[in-house]
Amino acid sequence: xxxxxxxxxxxxxxxxxxxxxxxxxxxxxxxxxxxxxxxxxxxxxxxxxxxxxxxxxxxxxxxxxxxxxxxxxxxxxxxxxxxxxxxxxxxxxxxxxxxxx
Numbered sequence: 319x320x321x322x323x324x325x326x327x328x329x330x331x332x333x334x335x336x337x338x339x340x341x342x343x344x345x346x347x348x349x350x351x352x353x354x355x356x357x358x359x360x361x362x363x364x365x366x367x368x369x370x371x372x373x374x375x376x377x378x379x380x381x382x383x384x385x386x387x388x389x390x391x392x393x394x395x396x397x398x399x400x401x402x403x404x405x406x407x408x409x410x411x412x413x414x415x416x417x418x419x
Contacts, residue, residue, distance in 0.1 A: 342381040
């Protein structure tokens, strides 16, 4: 499915496209983790897609995780930037809730 989305971005070079993968640690777990099964398939697939993404200048991919250390090192090396977003404090949480009402 990811490869299909990348190919669609290639077909629309005039549009800015983004691909978001939430909880990427489930897709590409660290190969050193003995508890993970079938981990090589997702890692190999995503590494090949990321390699192809470099040829798609209008595609930005965003990933998120709560467990950065559980992501395979090969994937982490290929990510162009890593940004940590902390939890909002209690007053910011209250403001978020009130703003959505």
